[in-house]
Amino acid sequence: MNYKFIALTIITILLASCSQSPDVNLISKHSIGLLTDSTQIKDLQLVFPNDSIVKLSESNEFTNTINDIEIYENSGKKLLTLTPKKTFDSTSTIKSIQIHGEHFKTAKGLNSKSTFKSIKDNYKISSIQNTLKNIMVSVNEINAFFTIDKDELPAELRFDMNLKIEAIQIPDEAKIKGFYMQWY
Template sequence: MGKTSLVFGIFSLLILCGCGEKDTSFLITEHSIGPLLSETAVADLEQVFVKDSIAKDTTKPESGKIKIYQKNGKHLLTLTSSSDSIPTVENIRIFDSRYKTDKGIGLHSTFKDIQDNYPIKKIVTTINSIVIFPKESNLYFTIDKEELPSNLRYTSSKIEAVQIPPTAKIKYLMLAWE
């Protein structure tokens, strides 16, 4: 009788602990974001986000923009679909700070966090922001120029990594699948 109770106790403990499995509901990888895989067809989004709400832009269907909301109305993601014969997701903008890479990078991260975890391939300067592209990654990060020193906020010149303050916050986190 004692052995059965011990086995039952260990089994119950394993079930309560989740058997050590990591929750991937908000994990960003190179080929997935939460339950969404890079090869998922747009037609299958209803099954992937069964607990969430999906809103397609009916005023501009050619834009291919699809917004994913939690049932409580919180904006999770905006997807842009391909124009293939069987459309898949090409780009994803992350709106929810719970989404993080396996290296812990998310919307509340800083430029230092990016630098500490990803080698930088290039930095592109736009009118209002800079876009950081890591090497060998489908991710890219946008930092508002307001996060930069005042002498760099209005420049169209190339900005180098050494010019970006380590505390500069990520404004947009994007993932591109092509």
């Protein structure tokens, strides 16, 4: 009698776990929803069946060829900008992603509308780079980096590109300007 109850309980648990679908808005080290670091360009329509996929191709004598792919909701809101590892190759995988849609979140709740406080409270900051107009905050734990506009920083940190900026100098309320993932 007890064996039947235990067997029935195990079967119920197995069936319940099989019916759970993956979170299509979860950002992890190797995926954003159903998009993974092994997804090929030719399979994007399967990953985003209800969204619009726009392939941008541009080349001129001053720049390399740009082969970005933008993903839009049907309402026209931009969700993601994807950069393939190889240009004009449908079997290529994704090299980098800019996350525009705020509904994409990490397991710790970080999204494109978060603040610096969300980054530092939830992740180990790997590095901070000082550029002309932004700072780049890298988090290797999730293969991500974030840009923060220097206008969000105190005045004494905005203009010297050689200045080493530490996490403690960045205000908690500094808004994320860009949320990027890199898959190597």
